[in-house]
Every structure is written in C-alpha cells, then in structure tokens.
Amino acid sequence: MRIALLTESTYSNAKRGDSWCGRLADGLVEHEFQLYLLARGARAEEPEPGPVRPPVRGLAAVHELPMWGRRPAGRGPSAHRRRSYRKAYEQLVRALVLPGERASFGPGLYRLAELAGADGALPAFLASGAAQRVLEQVWRSPGADTAAGQPLVRDVLVAADLLEQCLRPLSADWYGTGPGALGSADLCHVVGGGPAALPALVAKQLHGIPFVVTEHGLHLREQYRSYRTAPYRWPVRALLLTFFRLLTEETYRQAAVLTPGSSYDQQWQQRCGADPARIRVVHEGTPAVAREVAGAEPPEPALVWAGALEPGRDPELMLHAFAQVRAELPGAVLRMYGEEGVPGYRLHCEEIAERLGVAGAVTFEGRPGTPAEAWQAGRVVVFSALAQRSPRLLADAMLSGRAVVATDVGVAREVVGPTGLLVPPRSPQALAGACLALLGDEERRARLGLAGRLRAQERFAVEPVITAFRDIYLELVSRWPAFPAGAGERLQPFARPAEYWVAGAGAEPEPPEAAPDGGRERPADDAAAPGALAEAL
Amino acid sequence: MPGPPPRAGAPARPATGPPGGAPDPATGTPPADPVRELIARHRAVCEQAVDPLEIAAALEDAGIGAGTAGHYRHADVFGLAEELYARVPRRPPEPAPAERPAPWARSWGRATGAAVRHGLPAALLLLVGSALPGLGRPVALALLLLAAVPLSRSAPAGSRAVRCGYGLGIALLLAPTVTGAGGADALLAAVAVLALGSAAWSADWLRRTGRGHLGSARTMAEFRGRMRPVLPVAVLLHLAVLAVLTFGALAAASALAPGPGPAGGLLHGAAHRAGATQWAAQAAVALLLVLATALLRGEHPAPAAVALPVAGVAALLLTGAFPAAAARLAACGTVGLLLLPYAWVASGRPGSYRPGPPGRATGPRPHGRGPRETARGVRAPGFREGHPR
Numbered sequence: 001m002r003i004a005l006l007t008e009s010t011y012s013n014a015k016r017g018d019s020w021c022g023r024l025a026d027g028l029v030e031h032e033f034q035l036y037l038l039a040r041g042a043r044a045e046e047p048e049p050g051p052v053r054p055p056v057r058g059l060a061a062v063h064e065l066p067m068w069g070r071r072p073a074g075r076g077p078s079a080h081r082r083r084s085y086r087k088a089y090e091q092l093v094r095a096l097v098l099p100g101e102r103a104s105f106g107p108g109l110y111r112l113a114e115l116a117g118a119d120g121a122l123p124a125f126l127a128s129g130a131a132q133r134v135l136e137q138v139w140r141s142p143g144a145d146t147a148a149g150q151p152l153v154r155d156v157l158v159a160a161d162l163l164e165q166c167l168r169p170l171s172a173d174w175y176g177t178g179p180g181a182l183g184s185a186d187l188c189h190v191v192g193g194g195p196a197a198l199p200a201l202v203a204k205q206l207h208g209i210p211f212v213v214t215e216h217g218l219h220l221r222e223q224y225r226s227y228r229t230a231p232y233r234w235p236v237r238a239l240l241l242t243f244f245r246l247l248t249e250e251t252y253r254q255a256a257v258l259t260p261g262s263s264y265d266q267q268w269q270q271r272c273g274a275d276p277a278r279i280r281v282v283h284e285g286t287p288a289v290a291r292e293v294a295g296a297e298p299p300e301p302a303l304v305w306a307g308a309l310e311p312g313r314d315p316e317l318m319l320h321a322f323a324q325v326r327a328e329l330p331g332a333v334l335r336m337y338g339e340e341g342v343p344g345y346r347l348h349c350e351e352i353a354e355r356l357g358v359a360g361a362v363t364f365e366g367r368p369g370t371p372a373e374a375w376q377a378g379r380v381v382v383f384s385a386l387a388q389r390s391p392r393l394l395a396d397a398m399l400s401g402r403a404v405v406a407t408d409v410g411v412a413r414e415v416v417g418p419t420g421l422l423v424p425p426r427s428p429q430a431l432a433g434a435c436l437a438l439l440g441d442e443e444r445r446a447r448l449g450l451a452g453r454l455r456a457q458e459r460f461a462v463e464p465v466i467t468a469f470r471d472i473y474l475e476l477v478s479r480w481p482a483f484p485a486g487a488g489e490r491l492q493p494f495a496r497p498a499e500y501w502v503a504g505a506g507a508e509p510e511p512p513e514a515a516p517d518g519g520r521e522r523p524a525d526d527a528a529a530p531g532a533l534a535e536a537l
Numbered sequence: 538m539p540g541p542p543p544r545a546g547a548p549a550r551p552a553t554g555p556p557g558g559a560p561d562p563a564t565g566t567p568p569a570d571p572v573r574e575l576i577a578r579h580r581a582v583c584e585q586a587v588d589p590l591e592i593a594a595a596l597e598d599a600g601i602g603a604g605t606a607g608h609y610r611h612a613d614v615f616g617l618a619e620e621l622y623a624r625v626p627r628r629p630p631e632p633a634p635a636e637r638p639a640p641w642a643r644s645w646g647r648a649t650g651a652a653v654r655h656g657l658p659a660a661l662l663l664l665v666g667s668a669l670p671g672l673g674r675p676v677a678l679a680l681l682l683l684a685a686v687p688l689s690r691s692a693p694a695g696s697r698a699v700r701c702g703y704g705l706g707i708a709l710l711l712a713p714t715v716t717g718a719g720g721a722d723a724l725l726a727a728v729a730v731l732a733l734g735s736a737a738w739s740a741d742w743l744r745r746t747g748r749g750h751l752g753s754a755r756t757m758a759e760f761r762g763r764m765r766p767v768l769p770v771a772v773l774l775h776l777a778v779l780a781v782l783t784f785g786a787l788a789a790a791s792a793l794a795p796g797p798g799p800a801g802g803l804l805h806g807a808a809h810r811a812g813a814t815q816w817a818a819q820a821a822v823a824l825l826l827v828l829a830t831a832l833l834r835g836e837h838p839a840p841a842a843v844a845l846p847v848a849g850v851a852a853l854l855l856t857g858a859f860p861a862a863a864a865r866l867a868a869c870g871t872v873g874l875l876l877l878p879y880a881w882v883a884s885g886r887p888g889s890y891r892p893g894p895p896g897r898a899t900g901p902r903p904h905g906r907g908p909r910e911t912a913r914g915v916r917a918p919g920f921r922e923g924h925p926r
Contacts, residue, residue, distance in 0.1 A: 129888060136757055147627035148585060153760045153887045154751040224594040228582070234630055238587040245590065267603075271590070271615050312598060386600035409602045425600035 001031045001473060004185040004203075006211075008038040008067065008196040020216070021191055023285065025059050027466035031473065032060050034185065036174055038067040038196055061180060065172045067195065068165050076124035081115070085125045088112045090134050096242045097144045105246040109170075113202040116171040123171055126164035135160050139235070145242075151235040159236045166243060169198040175206055183207035186477055189469075190251070194219035194244065197251040204254055210476055212469075213251060216261035216284045217390050218268050220248040249273045256476050259468070262391055262411045280472065285462035286395060293401035293453060294376045301332045301439045304378030304402075306371075306393065307385060309364075310341030314407075315349050317428060318384040323356040324432035329439060334362045337374040375400035379445060380438045383407060386425055391415045395460045398452035403445045405434045415459075419452035571609050572617070575601075576625055583625035593618035644741050652734025655707065659727040662711055699842040703833065706845020707733075710822060710869075712853055721787070721810050722861045728779070728786045729822045733830065735778040736823075739771040740831040747890035761885040768831065768884040772877075775827040776820060783819055787811055815862040821870035828876045835889035840879060848872040 005021050025033040066072070077085050092108030094101045116122035125131055136156045138144070151159070177183035182203040188211035190197045200211040223244045227237050252258060252274035259282040260266045266279050303322065307313040315336060322334045340346050346364055353359045368374040371393075375381055381397040381404050388394065388410030395415060397404055404420035406412040412422060421438065423430040438445050568574070576583065582595045593614050603613050611617040711726055746767050754760035787810045811819075825848055832841035848869045855864035883889050 129886060132888070133757065140756065149629045150755060152752060153754045153757055156757070157751070157887055157891065220590070221594050224591045225598065228585075228591070228595065234585060234587070241587045241591065245588065267613065267615075271593075314600075387598045389597075407600070408604055409600055410597065413604075424604070425602075 001186045001477065002184065003028075003031050003033050003473065004036055004182050004188045004200075004209075005033055005191060006036045006038075006188055006196045006199055007191040008040060008194060009192075010040050018287065020214075020284065022059070023287075023462055024189075024466065024469060027462065028470060028473075034060050034180065035062045036172075036182070036199060037062060037064045038169060039064050040067055063174060063180065065169060065174075067168055071123050071127055071164060072168075072171075074124050075121060076128050077115070077119060077121040081119065081121070082125070082130060085112075085115055085121070086130060086134055088115060089126070089131055090138060093135055093138045095246060096239050097139050098141070099145050100143065102246060106250050109198075109247075109250070110202065110205045112167065113170045113175075113198075113205070117175050117202075117206070120171055120173070123164060123168060126160065126167060131164075132156055132160050135163075139239075145238065146235060148238075149234040152233070155233055155236045158232060159239050162236070162240055163243065166195055166240075167198070169195055170202065172199060174199055175202060177207065182209065185209055187211060187256075187473065189214065190255075192216075192219060193248065193251060194223075195247075197247065197255075201251060201254055210256040211254070212257045212259065212472060212476065213255045214259045214261075214282070215265060215269075218260075218265050220244055220272065221268060221389070245272070256479075257472055259472070263414050264389075264411045280468070282465055282468045283459045284392065285465040286392065286399075286460050287462060288371070288396050288399050289457045289461045291372060291399060294372065297379045298377060301329055302378040303332065303334045303435055303439075304337065304374055304381045305334060305384065306337040306368075306374050306381065306397065307383065308338050308341030309336075309345045309349060311345070312387055313338075313341070313385045314425070315345075315384065316352055317407075317426060317431060318382060319349065319352050319356060319358070319362065320428035321382075321384070321431035321435065322362065323358050324428060325435050325439070326358050326361060328432075328436055332361065332439065334358070335365055335374075335377050336362065337365045337368050337377075339367050371396050372400060375402050378402065380405060380435060382431070382435060383412070384425075384431060385409060388412045391460070395456045398456035399460070401449045401453040403438050403448040404452055405431065405438065407431070415456075416452070417455060419448055419455050421448075572620060572624070575609060575617075576621060579621065580625065583621050584628040585630060586622060586627075589615065589618040589622040592621050596621075644738060644745075647741060648734045648738035650734075651737035652731055655733040656731040658708075659711055659730040663723055663727045696838075699833070699838040702842030702846050703829075706829070706842070706847075706849050709846060709849020709853060710826075712849065721790075721815060722865075724786055724790055725783060725811065725815060725819050725862075726822075726865075728783050729819060729826065732775070732779045732782050732823065733826060735775050735782075736827040736830040739775045739827055740834040742774075743767055743771045743831055743884065744834055744890060747884070747887075751887055751890055757887055760887050764885045768881050771831065772824060772827050776823055779819065779823040783811075783816075812862070814860070814866060818862040818866035818869070821866050821873055825869045825873040825876065828873060828880045832876075832880055832883065835883060836891060837879075837883050837889065840876065844872050844876050 005025070007021060009019075021033075021035060025035075076082070088108055088111035090108075091104045092112060095103070095105035095108060112122060136151070136153075139146075139151045139156065174182045182188065182199060183206065185203070186209070188200040188203055188209055190200045190211055190213045193213060193215045197211075197213060200209075200213075203209045204211060223241060227241055230237065232240070249272050252269060252272055255274075256278065258269055258274050258279045260269055260279065261282070261284045263281055266281055269279060270276055303325070305315065305318045307315075309315055318334070318336070322332070325332050336349070350359065350364065353362045365374070365377075375397055379402070381400070381402045383394065383397075383404070383406040385407060386409060388406070391411045391414075394404065394406060394412060398416070398419065404416055406416055406420060406422055407425040408422040409425050416422060421434040423434050438448070579592070579595060579599070583592055586592045586595075596614050596618055601614060601617070606612065606614045606617045609617050609620075611620065707730060711730055747764060750760055750763045754763055791810055825844065829841040829845050832838065848871075851868035851872070852865045855867055858864075859867070
C-alpha cells in the first residue's frame with residue numbers, strides 16, 4: 001500500500017528514525033511510505049549534538065514545503081481568473097467572520113485549492129491588495145462577529161498575512177495523480193492536525209483518497225493556548241482561531257479514522273464534532289519500554305519531582321506539600337528536575353523553599369542526563385501539575401518502576417489508573433498525605449511501582465501502535481471504494497480484497513503490461529506502483 | 538493488583554497553599570452560585586475569549602478538569618466553559634499603548650549616516666573632478682564606476698539588482714562633478730547627492746506617519762484619505778532643505794573663490810553663480826531623489842531602482858545637445874514627474890508600510906516567537922530525550 005504521511009515539523013526532526021513517523025515507517029515495512037513535510041524553521045542543516053540518528057528505512061521519499069516565513073515568489077492570477085479567486089476567498093472569509101455562514105468554509109477552501117492547483121497563483125493573490133480589500137469588506141459588513149473590537153487597517157494586513165501562511169499547503173505541487181503525488185497514494189495519514197491536514201482534505205476532495213488523523217496533543221487546543229499571549233488584537237485572534245476551529249471541524253468530519261493519543265484528547269475531538277464511532281485511541285508508543293527497571297532505592301526518603309519549572313507545572317504546590325512531609329518525616333529530601341520554563345522562576349521557587357524553611361532539603365537538579373537518572377534518584381515520583389496534556393512524562397516515570405503520585409488532571413487518571421495515587425490539584429495536604437503514605441510503606445511502594453511499570457509497558461509499547469495502524473490501514477482501504485469513481489461510475493466498495501493493497505516489500509517490480517486489468521482504472525499509476533499491481537496478479 | 542485509586546486525605550482548603558484554592562464542598566453549605574467565584578477568578582480570560590473552547594483550554598490550564606467541573610454542577614469542563622462564555626459579556630481590551638515612535642535620535646542618526654555615506658564619494662569626486670586635467674572621458678567613467686560601489690551599499694533596502702541600480706543611478710547623477718561641466722553644475726550635483734540625508738529623513742517620516750495611521754485608521758479608504766497629503770509634505774520638506782543647502786554651498790563657494798564681475802555682497806555672489814535653469818534642474822534632481830528614496834523604503838524598490846539610472850543616462854545623453862543644467866532638468870524632471878503619481882498612489886496603500894524588510898511578511902510580532910513557534914511547546918524541557926517525536 002502506498003501511504004502518504006503528512007506532518008508539520010522542523011526539517012531535521014521529521015526525518016529522524018526515532019521520530020513517531022520514522023518508527024511507524026520502520027515498523028510497517030510492507031507498505032511504502034512517502035513523507036510530505038510542512039517544514040517549519042530555517043533549512044540550515046546544522047549538525048545536531050549527540051549521536052547520529054539512524055535514517056528511516058521505510059521512507060521512500062520526502063517532499064518538503066516551507067511553511068511560515070517569507071512568501072514564496074510567484075505571480076498573481078491573471079485578470080480574468082482574479083474574479084474567481086476573489087469569490088472563493090470571499091466565501092472562505094465569510095465563513096470565518098459571519099457566525100451564520102460557517103458552512104461555507106469547506107466549499108471556499110476547496111474552491112481555492114482547485115484554483116491554486118490550476119495556476120499556482122494563490123500565495124501572491126492572498127498577499128495582494130485585492131485579497132485585503134475582500135477581507136476588509138467582509139469583516140466590516142453587518143453581522144460580522146466583532147463583539148470585542150472592530151478590525152483596524154493593521155489587523156486586516158496582519159490577518160491577511162497569517163491566512164496566506166496558513167493556506168500555503170493549498171498551493172503545494174503535491175496534487176495530481178503522477179508519481180510521487182498525493183493522488184497516487186492509497187491513503188493519507190495526517191500526523192498532528194492543523195495545516196498538515198489541508199493537503200489530505202484536498203486530496204480527498206480531488207482524488208477521493210481517505211485519510212487517518214493521529215494527534216498527540218491537539219493542535220487546536222495548543223492554538224487556543226498560544227494565541228492567548230500572542231501580540232495580536234482581538235479581531236485577528238478571533239479570525240485566526242475561528243479558522244483553526246473550522247479547519248479542525250472539517251478535518252474531523254472528513255477523516256475516515258481519528259486516532260488521538262489519549263481519551264482526554266478524544267473528549268476534545270468529540271467536542272469538535274468528531275464521530276465517536278470513528279475514533280480509536282492509540283497510545284503514543286515510546287522506546288523507553290525496553291529500559292531496565294530503576295535500581296535500588298536511595299537510602300534517604302527522597303521524593304523526585306520532574307517537569308519544567310513554570311506555573312503550569314505548579315512546583316509551588318510541591319514545595320508546600322514537601323514542607324508538610326518534612327514536618328512529619330524530618331529526614332525527607334526533595335529533588336526537583338527540570339529547566340526553567342519561565343525566566344526567573346527557579347529563583348522564585350528557591351525563595352519559597354527558603355520561606356517554608358525547607359531550603360536545605362530541596363535541591364534543584366536542572367536537566368537530567370537521561371530521564372531514568374531522575375527517577376532513580378527518589379523513592380517516589382511526584383507530579384503536581386495543574387494540567388497534564390501529554391502522557392509522555394507520566395508514562396516514562398511509571399516505566400522506571402517507581403511509585404507515582406500525581407494530581408488528578410488531564411491524562412493522569414487514564415495513564416496512572418489504579419497503579420498510583422491521584423490527588424486533587426492545588427491541595428498541599430492531599431499531596432503531602434499521599435507522599436507520606438508511600439514513603440512510609442515500602443511494600444505498597446514496590447507493589448504500586450511494579451503495577452505501574454507493567455501498565456505502562458502494556459499501553460505505551462511501540463509494537464501495539466504498529467499493529468494498530470496495520471489493522472487501521474487495511475480496514476480502511478477495504479471499506480473504501482477501491483478507486484475513486486469517475487463522473488458516471490458508481491462507487492464500488494469491496495471491489496478488491498484487503499490483501500490486494502499489501503504491496504510486497506521485496507517483490508520484484510513487474511512491467512506495467514503484466515497487469516491485465518490495472519490499466520483501466522488507474523492508467524497514470526502503472527509506472528508508479530508496480531508492486532501493488534504485481535501483488536494483484 | 539491494587540484497588541481503585543485511593544484518594545489520600547480529604548480535599549481541604551490549603552492553609553498556606555498557592556493562591557486560588559478550589560472551592561471547598563466539604564465545609565458548610567455549598568455556595569448558591571459556585572460559578573460566580575470562578576468568573577471572578579477568570580474574568581480577563583472570559584472577556585477576551587473568542588469562543589467557549591478557548592475558556593475550556595484556559596480552565597484546564599488552571600487545573601479544572603472533568604473531576605472539578607462537578608463542583609460547579611457541570612458534567613465536563615466544556616459545559617462549564619459555555620456557561621462562563623454566556624455569562625461574561627465580551628469586552629474590548631484596553632487600547633494598546635500606541636506604538637512607541639522611534640526615538641528622534643535614531644531617525645536623525647540615520648539621516649546623518651545617509652548624508653555622510655553619500656557625501657564622501659560626492660566630495661571626493663568634486664575634488665578630483667576639479668583637479669582632473671583634460672584627460673577625458675575614460676578617467677571620468679572609471680571614477681564614476683568606482684563611486685557607484687560605495688553608493689550601492691548605502692541603498693536603503695532591496696535585493697542585489699535594486700542596490701546596483703540605485704548605486705549606478707546616483708553615480709550617474711554625480712557625473713557633472715567629473716565631466717568638467719562647470720563649477721556651479723558640479724557643486725550643485727554634489728550638494729544634491731549630499732542632501733540624500735534629508736531625503737532619508739523625509740522618507741523615514743513618511744513611513745513613521747503611515748505606520749501610525751495603520752494602527753488607528755479603521756478602513757483602507759480612511760487610511761488613504763489620511764495619507765493623501767503626507768507625501769507632498771515630505772517632498773516639500775526635502776526641497777526646502779535642499780534649497781537652503783544649495784544656497785549655502787553657493788555662498789561658500791563665492792566666499793572662497795570670488796567670481797568675476799562687480800564685487801557684491803556674499804548673497805549677491807551666490808545668487809549670480811546659478812541661474813534659473815540651474816535652480817530648476819536642482820529641484821528636479823531633488824524631486825527624483827526623494828521619491829526614489831521613499832519608494833525604496835516602502836515596498837516598491839523596483840521602480841525606484843529603474844528610474845534613477847534611466848534619469849542619469851538620459852541626462853548624460855542630453856548633455857551633448859543642451860547645456861548641462863537644461864539636460865538635467867529635462868531628464869530628471871520628466872522621470873520625477875512620471876514617478877510622482879506612482880509614489881503618491883503607493884503611499885496611500887497600507888501594504889507599503891509593513892514592518893520589517895519588504896516581503897518578509899507577517900505583521901507586528903514583537904516577541905519574535907509567534908504562536909506557531911510556541912504552539913508545539915507542549916513538552917517539558919529537559920525531558921525530551923526519552924520522548925522524541
């Protein structure tokens with residue numbers, strides 16, 4: 001099967017073998033993966049510190065499109081096409097600005113994609129004065145949502161620029177059915193959501209390619225969080241966040257399968273209109289499951305806290321709770337691992353420790369060499385965060401075999417489950433009580449630690465992820481019409497058995513003439529997919 | 538296997554805990570409207586929210602999850618967020634402090650820098666030109682091309698081609714200083730180039746004004762209306778400065794080397810050194826230079842980079858048939874008058890005042906890291922080795 005992996009990442013990150021995409025491609029060698037990368041950041045190939053990453057074996061090709069930053073050079077549309085561009089853009093902007101016309105988002109988007117595919121003039125058009133005038137006119141029309149502020153001229157310019165950057169994937173040269181284009185893939189796999197889903201949406205619209213969306217940490221939620229501190233005025237923020245919300249809703253509506261990384265994310269996806277029947281939670285696998293269990297406990301009753309030093313991780317709660325632990329158990333020490341997330345926050349924490357009179361027993365260790373080192377240093381691992389959006393750190397701590405105490409927020413309940421202690425957030429008494437209970441009971445500590453390690457090994461291993469996606473891919477293409485229907489044809493599900501799509505990894509490519517019936521349905525792809533056709537014989 | 542998650546200790550109000558403790562359902566009767574306290578705590582977020590999901594994200598960041606939402610009589614945090622969104626009216630944010638105008642020192646410094654960078658080659662050419670014996674055109678041509686190199690580096694902005702065009706154009710306008718066209722003409726050309734400092738200041742002022750109006754005008758039509766008189770004023774300012782400079786230079790020249798004819802006062806001598814044609818030519822050159830500088834600073838460097846060399850070449854070609862001053866007047870005047878309407882229209886376009894170098898896109902983003910750079914900042918720094926994506 002030919003699978004197009006779509007993701008947004010930095011240049012160096014996405015091509016590494018130990019990235020999520022790399023592990024997937026390495027695990028499913030029977031499929032041919034092509035990576036379509038919306039590249040963030042500069043192209044500069046700076047050598048990375050540390051060991052050289054293994055290259056990804058399974059990736060057949062990498063296609064890149066620079067996102068953000070400078071607009072790609074190019075001419076605007078010709079005069080007679082500019083009218084169609086304006087109409088399509090107006091349709092899109094009306095959906096963003098007028099609450100009553102949200103439904104025109106999809107049609108406007110696809111129309112723009114169609115136009116951009118024909119002449120590639122979209123970026124220049126979006127940056128032009130014509131597009132700005134359309135935006136201003138719609139934004140200032142009656143009925144526009146400007147509850148907390150009218151747009152100024154500056155806002156129109158900024159919003160037009162940001163929209164141009166977000167819509168850049170529409171003008172990628174990935175569409176079509178030639179070799180290496182999205183139209184020749186059997187399915188698309190979007191990793192990360194957001195603008196990375198745009199090419200998949202367009203490919204589905206143009207070529208009928210189904211797509212899967214995998215999200216670890218929701219793109220939309222991160223947008224809401226980061227735009228809160230962005231230096232944009234309210235109207236720009238409202239316009240852009242509406243764009244991301246409508247894009248996410250359209251993505252969830254069109255996606256064949258959604259695979260969030262946790263049921264916490266699943267709730268958000270359902271809130272954004274995803275059909276629960278099409279959601280399958282696939283936990284993010286981590287290679288750390290192969291790690292040895294942490295060694296002997298330290299001689300002193302030590303607590304380990306880990307995470308970035310920032311208000312969201314609430315190290316203050318940990319310090320307050322530790323002061324109470326210390327009152328009961330004078331020998332206790334606290335080791336805090338992690339770098340500053342907010343400048344000056346470490347000093348703030350040190351002052352609090354000083355004020356509580358526990359400065360002598362608290363050490364700020366900074367960034368550990370490896371996470372395992374941090375877990376090793378304590379008897380109990382404590383997480384006091386106000387929000388726990390990603391299961392990574394919790395799972396890593398559980399894999400060490402140490403008992404875990406966590407605040408009951410975000411993913412903590414489903415990750416830790418019955419194998420650790422959950423306490424309400426912002427409650428030093430509860431946290432201190434849980435820590436004391438574990439520090440004073442070695443047998444319980446060992447039992448919970450072992451149970452936690454087994455639970456994390458079961459849920460966060462890499463192999464189940466590979467198996468899950470092997471099944472999802474096959475199930476998907478077997479349900480999907482084998483080939484996109486032409487104008488007068490009827491869609492024919494089950495036209496090919498699922499095995500048809502398993503292109504033999506080592507199969508010798510055969511000349512296209514050898515395929516007796518493949519040429520009729522997909523003439524353009526014969527040369528591109530000899531493996532798939534050979535398998536069909 | 539251990540049993541269900543034991544909740545260690547009852548959730549109780551922290552005595553010395555961090556601010557904003559959760560409401561306590563255990564003690565006494567619960568408040569009639571528990572959400573009211575939540576509204577008070579998150580008022581700013583609720584007033585600025587664009588939709589309920591934004592409030593939900595903020596609530597989750599503040600530690601309110603599905604479990605805590607029950608205290609507020611909601612099944613999940615989304616329902617709670619919708620209640621907050623419905624109960625708190627949207628409120629326009631405090632008007633942001635107006636963009637702090639660039640300190641005057643910087644603007645003046647830039648103008649002085651431009652004057653020095655252009656003045657040095659001009660003065661050098663003037664000195665060499667007056668000392669140049671009738672060696673003829675090859676030497677003059679070589680000198681001009683040499684002068685074009687430092688001048689091209691002082692172009693305000695743009696690509697390599699734009700810089701080349703700019704340097705060549707200015708060097709060609711300096712041609713009278715080396716071709717021996719006459720004392721006054723050479724002096725006037727040098728002064729016109731020296732006055733690029735003033736042109737730079739005018740262009741800066743135009744840009745500052747435009748960016749100020751960007752943040753206060755409500756529609757593009759209003760912006761255009763406000764910008765209509767700005768370019769003419771900038772041009773007039775530059776012309777006035779150049780007139781003063783020219784007159785000063787002429788006066789200085791007549792003080793140093795009194796001309797023939799009846800001895801008069803300094804002013805008399807200065808007035809006699811240049812005729813009406815020469816003054817008109819000087820005004821035409823000034824018009825061309827200030828428009829070109831303004832366009833280069835804006836988003837339209839290409840026409841400026843073309844106009845300058847075209848005017849210079851035309852002036853050189855016409856010098857054979859007409860007196861030098863008349864040739865300059867004809868060439869620079871024509872090109873300048875053609876450029877004027879274009880620059881005037883361009884100065885009314887909001888797109889000409891983007892912050893940052895032209896084409897680098899994206900509006901004001903003072904913090905360097907835009908939302909998308911921070912959007913993925915979901916991982917705890919220090920713990921990335923075990924969790925690469």
